[in-house]
Amino acid sequence: MTAASRTPRPRTPRPRARLPWAALPRELAATVEARLRGGPVARAEDQTGGFSPGVAVRLTLTDGRRAFVKAVSPEQNPDSPHIHRAEARIAADLPEDIPAPRLLHSFEQDGWVVLAFEDVPGRTPADPWDAGELRRVMDALDDLAVRLTPSPVAAPPAAERLAGTFDCWAELAADRDAGTDDLRDLDPWAAAHLDELVALESGWLRALAGDTLAHGDLRADNILLTPDGRVVFVDWPWACTSTPWFDLLCMLPSIVMQGGPAPEGLFKAHPPARDVDPEAVDAALAALTGMFLVHARRPAPPGLPTLRAFQRAQGEAALSWLRTRLRPRLRA
Incomplete structure (x- = not known):
């Protein structure tokens, strides 16, 4: 079941680009850095997958710590903050032996809902499927x-x-x-x-x-x-x-x-x-x-x-x- 063995198919519909880390309000970005306690952000790798219009970014801090951060406000989509809150509730309670990222922090500030997870090194499966x-x-x-x-x-x-x-x-x-x-x-x-x-x-x-x-x-x-x-x-x-x-x-x-x-x-x-x-x-x-x-x-x-x-x-x-x-x- 490789790409060569499959019949032609329409290209998988793609999400549009998310809001980048650089577009976050400066005060909110500073709060994220303070919560993560690893110093200022040294590198921000914006992620484009998924269907949320908010920020999704892999952060590397100056002390080498890493985190995956999601943030959204009603300005991007009125329902997305509720979705982030629901995710925070579930993620906070998932047992450690479940193969899911650990929630490090979640908070709200100036209408934004922010979730910070451990950064899992990895990639999504190949498209088309291998x-x-x-x-x-x-x-x-x-x-x-x-x-x-x-x-x-x-x-x-x-x-x-x-x-x-x-x-x-x-x-x-x-x-x-x-x-x-x-x-x-x-x-x-x-x-x-x-x-x-x-x-x-x-x-x-x-x-x-x-x-x-x-x-x-x-x-x-x-x-x-x-x-x-x-x-x-x-x-x-x-x-x-x-x-x-x-x-x-x-x-x-x-x-x-x-x-x-x-x-x-x-x-x-x-x-x-x-x-x-x-x-x-x-x-x-x-x-x-x-x-x-x-x-x-x-x-x-x-x-x-x-x-x-x-x-x-x-x-x-x-x-x-x-x-x-x-x-x-x-x-x-």
Whole structure:
């Protein structure tokens, strides 16, 4: 599964450049330096991955200490500060044996929410996916599901975390029935089977009930591969309690989007998905697909102009997988 062996595919949608470290208010940068207690910043390496419009930077201080710092204010996006606060709560409580960066500090100043983590040496997986790296990540994900069952931290259940985002087919059907959405730009198969998708999606609450701590937003740009062979999972604001297979299911559309193998075989090959009720998987996948495709039809959020294209690409991969699973139940 190398780049040469894959069929041509659209380029993965990319986030726009984040706010650079140099754009932070001087007083805020000084507070970061004081909290880290390693002297002034000697080097700042701005990071461009992910879909937050705020600062993401690797800092080296004059005494050699390193840290990864994230900072955002409502000026970049009104929802992003809430997301950073949620991440701080989860990160502060994650046990040390979980492969995630340790939270060093979190604070708020003049409307900014700042998080400082240990700097993990590593890189994101190759795009398109490399077969060896994918096996490494999938094995780590299997192990993560075991370590996080039952959840070692207090986190909202999936029913609470996903409320309002996993009922999108029903929302779309209501708009169709009200005459406010003609579904013209929706995938024709999805438009033709919208009522069936609404019924299928309605089972997600029951399907995703569980006591495993799920990351909730796993994809390649939230994973670091370290030189010493570790796989580290970063960015935990969407963590919730759910099933051991929820993270695997959520990640597979992005793997397909980035040149990986067909999702069904990969899903069935991993322990968290063994002996799972197929109807529960269908319900969760239908809800996930609806979230991606319906959100992709909305205007871009402030500061995130490429997010909708990224959601659409994952939604198209998820819909293809869903159609495969539903054959021959839903023909045409």
